[in-house]
Amino acid sequence: MTADTTILVFGSINMDLVARVETIARPGETVLSPKAESFFGGKGANQAVAAARVAKGTTIDVLMAGAVGNDPFGQSCLDNLARNGVATHLVAVLPEPTGCAFITVDRKGENAITVASGTNMALHAAELTEHAVSPVVLVLQMEVSLEQNLIAARWAKSLGAQIVWNLAPAPTDDQARRIDEIMSVTDVLIVNEHEALVVSGGAGKTGTYGHEDAASFLARTFRLTCVVTAGASGATAFLQDGERIHADAPRIEPLDTTGAGDTFVGVLAAGIAERLPIKAAMERACLAASRTCMALGAQGGMPWREEI
Structure with missing residues (x-):
């Protein structure tokens, strides 16, 4: 099937090193884990894989623009993207080390993450103009x-x-301090509850308010769609005309929440590329994000199109 729509993901590619613990260490505390495991990650790569899996069999291509190091982690990350149907010809191989994330996951499935950026901070967008790419999203x-x-x-x-x-x-x-600049080029803003408050504060909103007021303010002020993710409570889209559209998340017992948010973003982007109504796109994204929590690693549980 020939692709006629392109989703371009510009962002990070990491190798995730994960340790399962009883409780996440507090400052100054050491906790023990039986072993460390490696998984493919990076918010950009995660979102590209999520989009590619749900776009499989459609006329949508998913391209990754990122950077990896000339090291074993970098080659493994490239191979993994290709196996998942993500085109990698826009991924640069650089002298810096491939990005790594150090993740601890507790018995409830919650996580704490430290990212060593590596090549991700050496990524340059100027190279995009040299390629015959015309993304829809x-x-x-x-x-x-x-x-x-x-x-x-x-x-x-x-x-x-x-x-x-x-x-x-x-x-x-x-x-x-550059929120206005960011918002001026954004059509769909995706944030969690905390991020909604940070962004609205940067945009000049003052006083005491919750994430819903923050999201509504952002949507109206910058004439965009603001989607707020809230974990088990699902997601809500705040439209510039004041309308709110909610999508529930299935009830699950999570094993590992790593990558759930990225799955939501990638699957929602695929829905936008397919021109689905926003509610349908969010419902599918919530379902996919929930399924991701049922397996270890950011990408391990991401569902393929036929699964959702």
Whole structure:
């Protein structure tokens, strides 16, 4: 089947090193784990894999624009993307080490993550203009340079693409000062409850308010769709006209929540590329994110199209 729609994911590629623990270590505390396991990760790569799995068999291509090191982790990450149906010709191989994430997962499935960025912070968007790529949807996150994200967004916007920006991890204080700049090139903003508050504060909202007021403020102020994810409570889209659209998440007993948010983003981006109504796209994304929590690793439980 010939592809006629392209989702381009510009972002991070990591190798995740995961240790399961009884409780996540507090500052100054050491906890023991039976073993460490390696999994493929990076918010960009996770979202690309999630999108590619749900787009399998459709006329949608998923491309990854990122960077890995000239090391065993880098080659493994490239091979993994290809196995999942993600095109990798826009992934640069650089002298810096491949990014790594160090993850601890407790008995309840909650996690704590430290990321060593490596090649992810050496990623340059200027190279995108050298390739004959015209994305319908561009997906961004916050594990690569903000400046490079903005360059990629402006370039894709000039080609008529929809910009889906997952503002995670939450913007730093310096990044929050550029919220207006970020929002000006964003069509669909995806944040969790905490990130919604950080972003709205950076956009000038003051006083005491909750994440719903924050999301509604962002949607109205910047004339975009703001989607807030809330774990087991599902997700809610706040539209610029004031309408709110909610999608429930299935009730599950999670094994590992790593990658659930990225699954939601990738599957929602695929829904946007398929031109699904926002509620249907969010419902499918919530289902996929829940299934991801039933297996170890960010990508291990991501469902294929036929599974959802």
